[in-house]
Amino acid sequence: MYAYAFLEDFVLLYPVYAVLFADTGLSPAAISSLFVIWSVTTFALEVPSGVWADVFSRRSLLVVAPLLSGAGFGLWSLFPSYPVFAAGFVLWGAGSALRSGTMQALVYEELERVGAAGSYARLIGRSEAMSLVGVVAASALAAPVLAVGGYRALGAASVAVCVACAVAGWWLPESRGSGAEGGREASLGSVVRAGWAQVRGEPAVRWSLVLVMVVEGLASLDEYVPLLVRSTGVAAVSVPLLVLVVTVGDAVGGWLAGRGVRWLAPLLAVGAVLLAAGSLGERPGGMVLVGAAFGVFRWAIAAADARLQERIGDGARATVTSVAGLGAESVALLVFVGYAVGSRWAGAGVLVGAVAVPYVVVAVVLGLAGWRGRVHREM
Template sequence: MLFAEAGLSDAAISSLFVVWSVTGFVVELPAGLWADVFSRRLLLVAAPLLAGTGFGLWAFAPSYPAFAAGFVLWGAGSALRSGALQALVYEALERSDAAHTYARLIGRSEAVALLGVVAASAVASPVLAVGGYRALGVASVVACAGCAVAGWFLPDERAGRAEDEVSFARVLREGVAQVRRVPAVRGALVLVAVLTGVTSLDEYVPLLVRSTGVASVWVPVLVLVVMVGDAVGGWLSGRGVRRLAPVVGAGAVLLAAGSVHQSVWGVPLVAAAFGAFRWSVTAADARLQDRVGDGARATVTSLAGFGTEAVSVAVFGGYAVGSAWAGPGVLVAVAAVPFAVVAVVVWVADRRG
């Protein structure tokens, strides 16, 4: 909403998303290497601080250059977090013989995070009415600082290791070797990249809701409906993990049906679709973590993130180009096609396996 109210077109907004993804694309792999060589906790402290700085720029200097700079900072922060968090959590669970709970834990943490966004969104309107976007910006910066403090208290056995124990080159070689020599790792990596990358179309949910013709006051409420559906999918993660193909396929059907008619009654279907996708992304991530070795876990996970950003750039670029001929409803419905293809590929692979 901030970008649209600042006078940016759909194409300009999409270009900002491209900036966001390209930044993550560039920073992703170096961040994974750093997490495997040095301190994962340090990256999880720095990541929200970068994002908070970007949000502050948006609030106090609302313009295209400031929005772009904010997305650069946010993208860098997301890349620092990506790989490091999954590796830290999985290995901590593995040491406690609880690696089988990874999908449920990660999924529920994402669900709680989304519900936190829902709660923040619920109070955003009165805060916006009283203090404007600057008040929201200050609140966002404070929240990010709190995340950095929380990150400082996470365990990190890699911090303080001798530099000669491991090197960037050694970790990179090990990570690449795992992807090249182990088909199961390679397949899981591609699966994570495609599913997560295409799911980046959730950035267009506000535009999709607005295209239904509802009054502006109802747009945040309907966006919250989709976010709640997303959170429910995260909360259910870890259950029925062998049903990945049918869940992704069902999500594709729900997304197409809910968006193509551009009706307010389609929003619950879109919400259910994003719940299915959230569940599916977590299940795919668990597959990858189960198959990767500890020596380069964050690096391989970052390789998946690298692929995710490449797919996201294609999604944002495709939306920007397509917006010249079609509205959000049609464009989001078209995005259901990759999910349907993934469902078929996973179904065939699982039957052969």
Template sequence: MLYPLYALLFADAGLSAGQISTLLILWSVAVSVLEVPTGVLADTLPRRALLAVAPLFSAAGFALWTLVPAYPAFAAGFVLWAVGLALASGTLQALVYDELAAAGATGAYARLIGRSRALGTAAIAASTALAAPVMAAGGYPAVGAGSVLAMLGAALAALAFPTARRTPGPEQDGEEAAPAAAGPWWRRHAAVLGAALGEARRSAAVRTGLVAMAVLMGATALDEFLPLLAASLAAGPAAVPLLLVPAAVLAAAGEWAAGRGVRRAAPVLAAAAALLAAGALIGHPVGMVLVGAAFGAFEWASVAAETRVQHAVAGPARATVLSVGGLGAEAVAVLAYAGYGLGSQAAGPGVLFALAAPVFLLIAPLLRTRTGSGRARRDRYWRR
């Protein structure tokens, strides 16, 4: 419940806009630095254990924010939160895919991941709404306590996952045969990282999937600025929350529909880019519906790109490969934030969102269905 309100918490503690910006930069840098190393950990250590530990770091960060509302504690809390996010990034996806592979049901991956993200989007909206009466009753300490309890609940939920059976690769036959299992830890980690980079080097499907995944996940970070776009189209401040509802609902709908119609991913993404530009430039509140539909399609396409990577990975470094995509997404997100910040000096939100549309248009060809006997098994997902 706490993190949607962090800007208010920091401002209430007397932080300036510049100090808040430095905290966000620290957070982004920390996630970027930790993304790949934690992916390597997920390919060498039990993933269920990592998923159980990850929320504890976030809980510690939220507790610091609540108990010591000062800049140093906020900075430390962001680093702890970054550790938790990085530990879970790629780890959950790899665990789910390997369990589905063991059950012969990898075709269900996109549907399961998409629906879990849709429920997560709905949960964030619900927790944000719930935070208002909780804060009115008990202030930030009550909201912070609720956030810490939620993270502890997430840790317990992670223990309910089965122990992932790693997908066998060329040098691996089950979890006990992890790459370079013997030798010092740094050699084992180097072997996993080398296997991940080898996947990208050998497989065009992995490379194009990672690029599409990074751009889609990173560029959709622009949704942080949707309130500014809504404010530019609303008749008054009271109407802004109402204009944001379609974006949230349609984003969740796109995630829920993941796994369907993937054969048409490229034209759908191109159409979504057009909707984004049209909705941003129309200069009317109805434009938020078009923008929301575009973001729903982007979320749907990002699951499709991630699923393509999952189907293409053949070796033992699945979580590390996914973390490389996560690192790329963080880099794209930073560029998106910087571009919006610089562009805002010369243009309004509508123009800036419209200028982002070509990025999605350019990435659409990477989601085209591939053919050819050599790729038939790897790309069977895309012929649905």
């Protein structure tokens, strides 16, 4: 699982693909429109992929997912243009949808099978940390590879890593069967009904879903980190190194997942302040504060995800988790559209810093509800 997580994000194009789009001549609004295409694709396939994961082999879906993403990266590096970038995001979105919900369900059920479900938050958080270590490694390598071989070299390396990720996915453990009794159509129908019953009938599930949707959806802000770094005035070859600073902070947050959950509300507020302070200054040194903020947000996502997994049943686990992913994509879409519209009047520093406001709202709501008080009893 750690190997899969590392390879999934050890993609050398990650730190600079927004810069690739800009260097190709795309405006900030056009770049945001690509993110919208990506988000809409994931949105459309999110729940269907969750149902497939509850009916068929989850491991098989996790093998296919990185291959789709790799195909998109290959197209970007060979034929850089807006239509090809859009097609690549469709492929990447499809791969993201296949993984979303599927990995969480597979991990939780395998842990539950061996009596270790309590380790989920720590394991999934560290898995996210390994993903970010992959991003760190990719960020460190991207600059010299870009300097020597350009964007095509980055694309070729990214495709190779995606293939390796698919191989790692094949070795993930899966003890469940690849279908339910009663036939494929009956299985699909029963999974959908079971998932809907949990969301509709259990307030604890609904509350957990909303929390995951908002906290995870707002984290889509990380797509603009390269543009934020570029706005500080550094050269293009230095962008991956400053993106690396932010990614390290993000990874530390994932590694600390499962600890200090009772401080979720105040720490989210602190993260919001750090985000605003680091972004609005538009200085290279501010990326340290932005990295710390993303670390808080990563830790919070793992906490919210673990609480959701504790409250949903196995029969439709991937389906319900995909509903959370669907909501997160909706929030992400609002972030992308907001950035596109706001880019007509403001720069990256102001636009990124503005996202601190909804994080503060979430922190206030959690504080009023009582993360360890009333919320715990209701959930």
